[in-house]
Amino acid sequence: MADEIQDKAAGVVEAIFGSGGEAEAEAKEELKGDPAVPTSPQTTAAEARVEVKADGGKIATLVDGTTVETFPDDSKISTFPDGTVVESKADGAKITSWPDGTKKETRPDGQKITTRQDGTTTVNxxxxxxxxxxxxxxxxxxxADGTKVETLSGGVVTETQASGVKIATFPDGTKMHTLVDGTKVAFMPDGSQVETRPDKTKTTTYADGTTVESRPDGTKVTTFKDQTTKEIRPDGTKLTKWPDGTMLEVKPDGTKITTRPDGKVEITKPETNPEAEAKPEDDESDPDYEEEEH
Structure with a gap:
């Protein structure tokens, strides 16, 4: 039934403009193919009114209020009783505007732009x-490859790649990469980066090349740009290694163990205080001393 109605509307335009010209055929197709054509036109060719403009353009007005205006460049504007407007441009672009404020534009390159009444815009x-x-x-x-990019109102941009990797870019230039295994790597504007692994190991790399690794057990390892490393363990033990192979281990009690590149080991015990306090004893010279009665 709907097809019959649309054919009837197309027939009206054909009767108005004739049946042999290219412009007339396009006018027919414009009405027939557009979903905005009224579903129950009460118009016949005899009831239509046509106005021919001085520039060669034509305006067809149907008794139901529908108007089709054709311009010399073959562009057209169709206005329907409900307020829907369809504009077909000479370059092939088509713009449809609905009464509720929704607008859809189809461009020659295939791009489609839909603008809704609340201002939301969709571009395909x-x-x-x-x-x-x-x-x-x-x-x-x-x-098309499955990547999704979101720009939030605060300026944060998130990108979800088809592989599952997520990248968040913050207004200050900081970037946070979240890998598929849960590892997170933050790239700071100053050139430093912080990597946090699923096991809670955290590695900070500074711009000068220094790295600090904090492990779940509380161990902290700092590696300097000359490759010297300093390790602090949960029990308080400190271990320093130099590029030449020298290693110094300091125990919680102060004992120092130095291992030389040639394998020689030196152990230094912490010094004891020779003047350690002894337990005080009774002294008869003490004025508070009282001789025990016998």
Missing amino acids: NADGTKIVTWPDGSQRESR
């Missing part, structure tokens, strides 16, 4: 990319 590109922009400025881009 010919390559499969889809971009949705909300009134608050936030945006989501879905690419």
Whole structure:
């Protein structure tokens, strides 16, 4: 039934403009193919009114209020009684505007742009990319390869790649990469980076090449740019290794163990205080001393 109605509307245009010209055929197709054509036109060719403009353009007005205006460049504007407007441009672009404020544009390159009454805009590109922009400025881009990019209103941009890797970019330039295994790597504006692994191991790499690794058991290892390393263990033991192979281990009790590159080991015990206090004894010279009665 709907097809019959649309054919009837197309027939009206054909009767108005004739049946042999290219412009007339396009006018027919414009009405027949557009979903915005009223579902129950009460118009016949005899009831239509046509106005021919001085520039060669034509305006057809149907009794139901529908108007089709054709311009010399073959572009057209169709206005329906409900307020829907369809504009077909000479370059092939088509713009449809609905009464509720929704607007859809199809461009010659295949790009489609839909703007809704709340200001939300959806862009579908010919390559499969889809971009949705909300009134608050936030945006989501879905690419053909499965990548999704979201721009939040605060300026944070998140990218979810098809592989599952997520990248968040903050306004200050900081970037946070979240890998598939849960590892997170933050790249700071000053050139440093912080890597946090699923087992809670945290490694900070500074711009000068120094790295600090904090392990779940409390061990902390610092590696300097000359490859000297300093390790602090949970029990308080400190271990320093130099590039030449020398190693110094300091125990919690102060004992120092030095291992030389040639394998020689030196052990230094902490010094004891020779003047350690002894337990005080009774002294008869003490004025508070009282001789025990016998």
